[in-house]
Amino acid sequence: MSPRSEVLDLDTSAAPAAPAARGPSSDASPDHPIPPLPEVGAAAWREANRRLLAKALGEWCFEEMLAPISEGEGRYRVDLGSGTSYRFAARPGAFGWMKVDPASLTRSATSMLGNSIAEPAWDALRFLTDAASTLGTDPSTLATYFNELSSTLAVDAARLSRGGHTAAELRAVGHTELECHMTGHNWLVANKGRVNFSASDVRRYAPESRQPVRLLWVAVHRGLAEFRGTSTLSEREVLARELDDATRARFARVLTARGLAPDAFVWMPVHPWQWEHAVLVLHAADVAQQRIVPLGDSPDLYLPGQSIRTMANVTTPGRYDVKLPLRILNTLVWRGIPPHCTLGAPVVTQWLQCLLDADPFLTEECRTVFLGEVASVTVRHPYLSQVEDVPYQHLETLGCIWREPVAARQAPKERVRTFASLLHVDGAGTAFVAELVRASGLDAEAWLQRLFDTLLVPLMHVLYRYGITFNPHGQNTLLGFDERDVPHRLYLKDFVDDVCVSFTDVPERGPEPDGHDHVLPRKHPSVIRQHVVDQVFVGHFRYLAPLCEEQLGVPERAFWKRVRRTILDFHQRFPALRERFAEYDLLVPEIPRYALNRDRIVVTRYTDRALRHALYPNGTLPNPLAHD
Template sequence: MALPLDHPVPDLPDVSPAAWREANRRLLAKALGEWCFEDMLKAVETGDGYRVDLASGTTYAFRAVPGAYGWLRVDPDSITRTATGMLGNAIAQPAWDAQQFLIEAATTIDSDPSTVATYLTELSATLAVDAARITHGGETAAELRALGHTELECRMTGHNLLVANKGRIGFSATDVRRYAPEAGQPLKLHWVAVHRGLAEFRGTSELSEREILARELDEDTQARFTAVLERAGVDPDAYVWTPVHPWQWDHAVQILHAADVAQRRIVPLGESPDAYLPGQSIRTMANVTVPERYDVKLPLKILNTLVWRGIPPHCTAGAPVVTQWLRGLVERDPFLTQECRTVFLGEVASVTVHHPYLSKLDEAPYQYLETLGCIWRESVSARKDPEERVRTFASLLHTDHTGRAFVAELVHASGLEPQDWLRRLFDTLLVPILHVLYRYGVTFNPHGQNTLIGYDDNDVPTRLYLKDFVDDVCVSFTDVPERGPEPDGHDHVLPRKHPSIIRQHVVDQVFVGHFRYLAPLCADQLGLPEKTFWRMVRQTVLDFHKRFPELSERFAEYDLLTPEIPRYGLNRDRIVVTRYGDRALRHALYPNGTHPSPLAAD
């Protein structure tokens, strides 16, 4: 019987049953590989593959290719599950259910029911997005080549290291369709005026508060916002203006800061006319109306990839001064500026807002202290050459619905032999990172979304872009004269760590976090053996050592070629160590054993 005209027709599901099973199959393979890699589970060789025996009495068997750092690359189509039935018979069946696997593995990985239930929520949210992507397909790797940096960001699939990499606790299904990067939906930002008793603006030496507003808002919008404040009966000059993510305004600011809104300490101004697209971090927005305008990093009170996605007040306050200091190092370094042509996308201005009550509460959970503020960052569009193509390092790992890897497409388009193209990639990516590490004892936590590669019109890598300084920059606690006076003043804005920890940022984010996955893609689709890949990486490091012998003591201090590296398990940290308890501070990771390094001497 037909529905009456006034009865709403329900939307069709976003995913098909087949796509749901396929998304699960892939995530189950990833979970087996990563959880064995992090020593949460033990894989036993069987002669024709591997098996994992769980305390629940269930066994998962699979085929896998051993990879670098002791990783197993699991074949999703090979996984079977064996469980004892009611009649005592154990029957192996094809396995595809990642959520069932989590429940069955819970006691083996030593996690509690509350953590498992919450993690299953993250796993389910991730599967929903992955299954929708499989259902609807997407561009081929060849078609992705034509996309700009911002549009390409929306096609990526999240951090490779993390199994539940799109958990986004706090977002509804509708929010995901509206605000997640894969939705590709432009959005407009709300602006608010915050009384100077709560808010503080900071900028680099050339940027005043008025200069930022003139760059980001046209004259008509500024006049419209000023009129709102005048109608409210307040002095416009007594307020700092800042953008706010529309979701955050609705779900966090109007609730946690209800007293400030009611008493006109926070005054909503309205929307700005520009449209923005979110990157993979969700909270960083790129302007698509005027791409040369700044990227905007805004707090979101959602839990995703291990932490609440706010912005700590010490980060907003410290961003411009850290940028100013780093620019001073870079601009005085001809190797970085002239030869490498490295681009540091500066975090040039910020607004810091403290909660008037919770900021005075000792040990208040950090998620409640990071709800309002802003960082403006230089955009890729404003810094790149006209014909230059810029893409995240992470995009090289992307595989389209046909199985074609983006790295293979770029190599093919370049016309170079795979080995020659990869040599250009390693020189472009590693040499500036090595130089900053060895020369200055500084690292940027250069994971695949913080490092971007500039390509020429033949898709050959030519230079490196780096971003996300204040959140991730670390310096060694050893004396490094080349760093000069450091920008701490009376505040602690630069974390100081042992050189071995500084080195680990490069090892974990570049080698373990990306090359571990890139090497087998190059073997499968470019015919370059993994051993050759790792030899080339090692040679890039050795060539740098040879070129700068005066830094030899630091080569030992930040040893990237050591035979064993500490194991830092991000999945283990969430499910076993940190779990979901509220904390006053973002926590430090602690090592759990070691990995053999493919960069050690043969």
């Protein structure tokens, strides 16, 4: 299978232009029909379930939602309140996590004759219902989570049925397309829940479907909408970059034909699903009164990333990525964009880039790239925004953020991949990280050291020198690789609402861009540190270390020892920051546990809230970096 065999031809030179004033239909466009559902057989369904069941056992035991009982020789048992027991083999790893072997799973339940019968276990949905009373959730939450879990399984089973690229083939795939081959959040069990998406919506708009999408452009009256950009970027410059002359003229004619002045409106893209399911409903009054006017489809095609709401231009890759709200619930939150994020994005970008681009260590030695969120449009709902405590899903339905694309910053022979891609395992069981190491010609430990230096050194420098942290999870953190597939520099994105600063005094930060609106969350240094610990160490190295032991022959102990040495080498190089090393200590013996799955199933459940809630720690974890 060639690396492009499942991707539509993106040459749009012969594609017919969409009618200018027509909003998109809920059906797929004629040039890009909804792909058929792959035929999912019983074998694929069982295998997808078996893998997810093993993941659920590992993560729910890790978060202490379930209590594993050791039976010796790497075997464990979980007894559930329903009277069933699950047994499995698992290998203990860092932070008290266990990697469960899917082939080892058995389920025991008391039969009609009173004896306990063990059978191979593969049904993740049955496991959820078996575990319901032990998890401590309520029936309503269980039913909604059941839907999220079933949706995740449907995608996973379809992927298994369809097959996929080998790890070797993925080496040749570009950044945008590679995102479409990933399998979702590695920590969250129901990582493709996508509440509000139908099955056809998933086939049309989810990243794994790899279907190019045309965005709808709309004009929003300036009484509702506000454009903001960095100091060097005007509204007209954004439109000139994103739309060619003919398209801008076509859109202007739509407005003048209605007797409307084009300059009285802010122009912006909208996701076609969002237009149909949120804007035409919540903003029906504004559409009827021509405060919101559909202009027509984008001439360019876009592919969604793993977040679904961030779209990358594949027709003209140098144009901006676009982050758009979607009224779907996925991986813990509704995927809208808060107005404070759209308002704050350009000013936070401007501040960060002015601060960090003036740092020669970051720019010259590390050559770190900060992909700025350079422009935005904010649209507040004219009625609901006036009411206190309205759930946030209703207030974040329209707006956009334009972000610098990877393609505009990468070198000619450089490949850029997400940090999360290293954890990908192909259908033959080969980890992408193992394929990259083998292709590089370096021995595994030397390659890993290049990874740790590339990833950790810039993050530590920003943390210790400036008291700033990003949210460096697998999609926000990108790695640039040289022509030998060796990591050599870091790319960071998603600044607004994901950048936090310590509330301690840090002179190196200079004046901060708060003004009257608080756009930079201020947190205790221990919480700032936790962003790095959770997202890099717990969220990714926890899974990467056993992959490296299994497929590269690097023992987990050696993996963590090398990570610790990377941190200590940084400390030795910058002794003037000694007090900061203690303030943001990455080597403490215990770290707080933030239980992501437990938060959805037990704590937050599906309560409709006015604000995104903060996670609170649930116990502690032993830190593998505390000792050699």
